[in-house]
Amino acid sequence: MTVRARSARALLAALPALLIAGCAGGGRLPAAVQGSAPTTTAAPDTQTYSCPADEAEADGVTPKSYEPDGPLPSPSSLPAGSTMVEIRDRGALRIGVSADTLLFGARNPLSGQIEGFDIDMLKEVAKAIFGVNDAGAYDLLDFVVIPYSQRIPKLRSGEVDIVAHTMTINCVRWQQIAFSSEYYQSGQRVLVEATSPYTSIDELDAAGATVCVPDGSTNLEKMADYPGINTVALPDISDCLVALQAGEVQAITGDDTVLAGLKKQDPATAVVGDKFTFEPYGLGIAAEHVDFVKFVNALLDEMRTDGRWQAIYDRWLLDTLGPQTPPTEQYGRVEK
Amino acid sequence: MVTTAIVAVLFGVLSATGVDRRATALTAADAASQQLIAVQDVQVRLVHADAIARENYLRGGIEDGAKRVTYAAELAAVSDGLVSVANSVLSNEAATLAGVSAQLSRYSGLVEQARANNRQGFPVGASYLRTANTLSGEMVASLQSVQSSLRQQVNDSLDRADKAGIWLHATGWPLLVMLVVGGVWVASRFRRVLNVPLVLAAVVMLLILVVGGTVQGSAMADAERATSGPLQAADLAAQARSASFTAHAQEFTTLIARGSGTDDGAWQTSISTTELALDQLCTIADECSLKSYVRDYADAHASVRDSDNSGDWDAARKSSLDGEATLSFAALDSASSSTAAALGQQAAVAMSSAADGLALLRVLSFLAGLAVAALVLVGFGQRMREYR
Numbered sequence: 001m002t003v004r005a006r007s008a009r010a011l012l013a014a015l016p017a018l019l020i021a022g023c024a025g026g027g028r029l030p031a032a033v034q035g036s037a038p039t040t041t042a043a044p045d046t047q048t049y050s051c052p053a054d055e056a057e058a059d060g061v062t063p064k065s066y067e068p069d070g071p072l073p074s075p076s077s078l079p080a081g082s083t084m085v086e087i088r089d090r091g092a093l094r095i096g097v098s099a100d101t102l103l104f105g106a107r108n109p110l111s112g113q114i115e116g117f118d119i120d121m122l123k124e125v126a127k128a129i130f131g132v133n134d135a136g137a138y139d140l141l142d143f144v145v146i147p148y149s150q151r152i153p154k155l156r157s158g159e160v161d162i163v164a165h166t167m168t169i170n171c172v173r174w175q176q177i178a179f180s181s182e183y184y185q186s187g188q189r190v191l192v193e194a195t196s197p198y199t200s201i202d203e204l205d206a207a208g209a210t211v212c213v214p215d216g217s218t219n220l221e222k223m224a225d226y227p228g229i230n231t232v233a234l235p236d237i238s239d240c241l242v243a244l245q246a247g248e249v250q251a252i253t254g255d256d257t258v259l260a261g262l263k264k265q266d267p268a269t270a271v272v273g274d275k276f277t278f279e280p281y282g283l284g285i286a287a288e289h290v291d292f293v294k295f296v297n298a299l300l301d302e303m304r305t306d307g308r309w310q311a312i313y314d315r316w317l318l319d320t321l322g323p324q325t326p327p328t329e330q331y332g333r334v335e336k
Numbered sequence: 337m338v339t340t341a342i343v344a345v346l347f348g349v350l351s352a353t354g355v356d357r358r359a360t361a362l363t364a365a366d367a368a369s370q371q372l373i374a375v376q377d378v379q380v381r382l383v384h385a386d387a388i389a390r391e392n393y394l395r396g397g398i399e400d401g402a403k404r405v406t407y408a409a410e411l412a413a414v415s416d417g418l419v420s421v422a423n424s425v426l427s428n429e430a431a432t433l434a435g436v437s438a439q440l441s442r443y444s445g446l447v448e449q450a451r452a453n454n455r456q457g458f459p460v461g462a463s464y465l466r467t468a469n470t471l472s473g474e475m476v477a478s479l480q481s482v483q484s485s486l487r488q489q490v491n492d493s494l495d496r497a498d499k500a501g502i503w504l505h506a507t508g509w510p511l512l513v514m515l516v517v518g519g520v521w522v523a524s525r526f527r528r529v530l531n532v533p534l535v536l537a538a539v540v541m542l543l544i545l546v547v548g549g550t551v552q553g554s555a556m557a558d559a560e561r562a563t564s565g566p567l568q569a570a571d572l573a574a575q576a577r578s579a580s581f582t583a584h585a586q587e588f589t590t591l592i593a594r595g596s597g598t599d600d601g602a603w604q605t606s607i608s609t610t611e612l613a614l615d616q617l618c619t620i621a622d623e624c625s626l627k628s629y630v631r632d633y634a635d636a637h638a639s640v641r642d643s644d645n646s647g648d649w650d651a652a653r654k655s656s657l658d659g660e661a662t663l664s665f666a667a668l669d670s671a672s673s674s675t676a677a678a679l680g681q682q683a684a685v686a687m688s689s690a691a692d693g694l695a696l697l698r699v700l701s702f703l704a705g706l707a708v709a710a711l712v713l714v715g716f717g718q719r720m721r722e723y724r
Contacts, residue, residue, distance in 0.1 A: 027560025028491045029568055032480065032575055033616065035608025037601040094647070099594050100459040107594075109396030109457050112650070144647035145594045159647075238463035265458035 051171035062280040063171050065181040066290055067331035068298035075131030083292040084129050087161055092142040093126045096154045096163035096284075099145040100238075102261030103316045104166050114143055117257075117316040118164035121183060121283065124308065125162065128299050152176050155286050162296070163284035166257050168218075174333075178289065179282035180296045181329040183309070184257070187275025188219055191252040191259040193244065193268060200273035204251050205229050212240035212249040219254050222277055241266060255279055260320035271320065280327065290335055301329060340514050340716075341709040344537070347507040348705015351548070352698045354503025358552055359694035361497035362559050366687040368489035369567050371425050373680050375433075375486065376574035378417040379479040380676075382440075383581040385410035386472040389447045390588035393454055393465050395657060411444055426489075429482045436475045443471045462592055469589065476582075487571075494563060497556060504548050504701060511708070512541040518712075526719050533715030537708045544704040551697045555690055562686030569621035570679040576613035576626065577672045580633075582606040584665050587637055587656055594649050600641055607634055626675060629668035636661040 057063050078084045087093055097118060098105040104116040119141075126137040144160050151167055154160045155177050166186070169179045190201050190211075198204050204211055205228040213220045215233040223231045232249055234240050240252040241262045252262065259271045285293050303309040304326040313324060388407040392399040415437065422433040446468035453461030515538040522531055583606035590600060610630055618624035640661050644652035655661045 027557075027564040028494060029487045029563055029571060031487065032483065033572070033609055033612040035579070035605055035610070035612050037604035037608065099649075100462065102459050106457075106459055107396075109454060110398075112396070142647060143649070145649055236463060236466075238460045239466070241460045242463045242467060262460070265453065265456075265460045 049172050049175040051175070055171050055174065057171060060278045062182045062185075062327070062330045063169055063174055063179070064330045064333040065169075065179055065282070065297055066293045066333050066335065068294045068301065070298070072128060072295070072298040072302055075129060078129070079291065082295075083161070083289045084295055088129050092140055093122070093129060093162065094142040094144060094160045095122050096144050096146045096151060096160035096165060097122070098148075098165050099143075101166060101258060102264055103320070104257055104261065105164070106261070113138065114145070117184070117312060118166065120312045120316070122162065122164050124299060124303060124312075125283075125296060128295070151284060155284050158286065161285070161289075161292070165284070166255065166281060167284050168279045169282035173284075176287065178285045178287045178293045180285065180293060181300055181331065182280040182282055182327040183300055184281040184313075185324075185327040186255045186257045186279040186281055188222060188253055188277035188279070189256040189259055189271055189275055190273045191241075191244070191254075191262055191269050191271050192250065194270045195268075196250065196270070196272075198251060198272070201226060201229075201253065201276055202273075209250040210248075211251045211253055212243050213237075213253050214240065217254070218277070223253070237262065244269070256321055257281075257317075260317055263320045297329065297331070304329070340511075340518055341712045343507075343511050343514060344705050344709035344712055346705070347511045347541075347708070348702045350507045351504040351544075351705065352702035354500050355548070355552055355694055355698040355701055357500035357503070358497045358555065359691045359698065361493045361500060362555060362691040362694070365490050365493035365497065365559060365563070366690065367424070368486050368493060369563070369687045370684060371421055371429075372483055372486040372490065372567075373570055373574070373683065374417060374421045375479055375482050376571070376578065377680075378414050378421065379476060379483075380574060380578045380581065381410045381413045381417065382472060382475060382479070383578050383585065385414065386469065387581045387585035387588065389450075389468065390465065390585050390592065391657065393450060393461065394588045394592050394653065396454065399451075411440070415440060425482070425486070429485055432478050432482050436478050439471055439475050439478075443468050443475065446471065465592065466589075469585070476578075490563060490567070494556075494559060497559065501552050501556060504545070504552060508541060508545045508548075512538060512545065515541060515708070515712070519715075522716070522719055526722065531715045531719060533711040533718065537711035537715065540704055540708055540711070544701055548697050548701055548704075551693050555692070555694050559687065559690035562683065562690055565620065566679060566683035566686045569617055569623065570676065570683040572613045572617040572620075573623075573626075573672065573676040573679045576610045576617065577676050579606045579609035579613065580630070580665075580668060580672065583610065583637075587640060587661065591640075591644060591649070591653055591656055594644065603637065607637075621679070623675060623679070626668070626672055629664070629671050633661065633664040633668050636664040 055063070073079065075088070078088065097114060099107045099114050101116065101118075105114055105118045106116055107114050122141060123134060123137040126132065126140045127134070130137070130140050132140060144154065146154050146160075146163075146165070148165070151163050151165050152173065155163055167173075167179075168186070169182060173179070190198070190204065192198050198207065198209060205226040208228050208230060210230040210232060211223070212232045212234055213223055214237040215235055220231070220233055223229060232240075232243065234243060237252065237254050237258055240249065240254075243249045244252055245266065252259065256271060256275060263269050263271055283296055285296065300309070303312075309326045313326075317324070385407050388403050388410070392403055392407070418433050418437045418440070422430045422437075425433065446464050450461045450464035450468060453464060515534060519531060519534040519538060522534065583603050586600075586603040586606060590603065607630065611627070614624075614627050614630060618627060636655065636659075640652045640655045643649070643655065
């Protein structure tokens with residue numbers, strides 16, 4: 001082979017290597033990483049509850065609770081072996097409450113304490129069990145802040161002794177837990193801007209107004225009775241206040257208790273019209289703690305007559321909801 | 337003879353064009369990578385500001401003044417960063433960033449309304465904050481879409497640079513073969529072993545192919561190494577940092593929503609993104625130190641959740657705002673900040689230096705084409721004169 005031929009071959013042999021050097025390939029940026037949360041498969045409560053025919057109440061009538069066996073016992077004479085003694089021996093009353101329902105159960109950002117009508121009711125329960133004063137009662141409350149959906153499960157699991165959480169007493173819920181007698185009678189009303197021409201849900205219906213209502217609530221179901229209203233459902237009723245302040249809706253509808261809290265946050269609004277639903281609130285207690293239900297009912301009876309209920313109402317709700325008297329107790333439930 | 341000379345001139349033009357295209361594409365990749373880092377910086381600052389807004393809300397009426405100053409500074413940096421990046425990106429991305437700028441004004445307004453309500457003890461502040469948080473989530477999604485586009489631009493530019501490299505070889509090697517074959521033909525035809533100009537032309541071609549191939553191959557390899565090395569590392573560090581702030585913000589949100597939001601899924605998703613990004617960062621850049629900081633923070637967060645879930649919200653809040661969770665997240669923030677900054681700097685240097693040397697090669701390959709054409713004409717001309 002000549003020198004020329006060898007040179008030509010060497011060049012041809014080098015060609016692929018040089019081509020590769022010129023076209024390296026690879027080295028690209030991958031897409032962004034994306035993590036994920038571990039999937040939890042909590043067993044859903046598949047049991048459905050319905051109201052037995054013999055327990056069904058007429059619309060607008062509060063279901064009956066357990067009648068107290070007698071006057072409220074003093075803290076030093078609680079029945080041995082009772083739920084109340086168990087709580088007293090534990091040293092704390094475990095309560096399920098809301099912390100974002102202004103006037104009923106909301107955290108005061110300055111004091112750090114959760115306060116409101118519901119909280120004061122529970123302080124009275126603590127005072128009756130532990131025999132302490134008002135200030136001491138707060139320290140004996142073991143707060144468990146829970147969402148609406150956890151009110152019944154937390155009672156059934158025994159994680160809390162009692163729930164005060166703007167909770168409506170009804171026959172279906174009585175199949176799962178027990179209730180005290182009615183401690184507040186709420187109902188659905190309307191919140192509008194103070195200068196609004198509307199004064200009732202019927203006027204809003206007739207005018208074809210846009211009304212905000214919390215999504216997934218019984219309040220939303222009620223709107224089917226007012227077909228003229230353009231209903232806007234938002235996740236939380238506070239979101240409705242944001243929408244009202246932004247001028248996106250002309251009114252908000254919800255329980256008067258919650259509307260009172262909204263009005264407190266925005267003095268340029270007004271709660272108007274009569275209640276057009278019936279929402280009797282009760283303190284929730286585990287179904288098996290009938291003795292505790294009777295104890296709380298005896299306490300509520302005392303509070304209705306000695307002015308304590310009125311004082312608590314006036315402290316929290318008089319300014320926004322106007323004068324109101326304690327609801328009448330409904331007894332006669334038979335222990336199963 | 338004339339054909340070979342024309343091919344030589346063509347080689348000069350095409351190879352120079354090819355080198356120029358590679359240089360342009362690598363410069364575009366560098367520009368897109370810098371824009372990517374800049375947009376990531378905007379996102380990190382935005383989620384940091386959002387986390388501080390939630391943290392200060394959770395504190396209630398008494399805010400941390402230093403944190404509030406940091407919040408304002410981060411928002412200002414986001415605003416400036418959006419304008420700066422929007423001026424350099426393509427029109428689609430610029431439009432997206434302009435949308436984010438508009439949302440930013442609304443976001444800061446909502447946070448202020450949340451703050452004002454919170455200071456008066458009004459829970460409606462939480463709704464304003466939630467609306468602001470939703471908006472920040474939308475802004476982050478927009479910024480992430482811009483980042484995806486910029487990653488694609490980096491990759492597309494590298495692909496273009498890759499393809500442009502073929503011009504030097506596709507024209508150079510056939511020309512060299514023509515020179516060799518032509519030289520052999522001339523030698524056999526005219527019974528002369530060497531034609532010096534033709535040999536010189538072949539040597540010049542061989543040199544430009546070898547040296548040029550090496551230089552442009554090296555530039556390509558440097559760019560790709562920079563992309564899969566420092567740039568990807570910087571990308572991952574920024575993603576980890578952003579996701580960690582999102583997780584931290586979610587911790588505050590869960591505590592703010594006490595009673596109406598105990599689901600920790602959003603935190604877990606964000607911290608999982610952080611961990612994934614740091615795992616990859618550890619693999620590609622041997623930067624593994626941040627993983628332990630995430631584990632420490634995750635442990636502290638678990639303690640926060642345990643306290644909250646068991647009803648001791650005050651203990652959970654204390655740990656989150658001024659306790660173990662605060663300290664462990666601050667350590668993660670500090671470490672990830674310096675790591676991300678260092679990696680971003682390395683990426684910028686590595687990407688910008690990749691195209692070095694291609695400017696000279698572009699001139700040399702063009703001149704080589706002209707020189708080879710001249711030598712071919714001279715070489716064949718010699719033989720033709722001898723023949724006549």
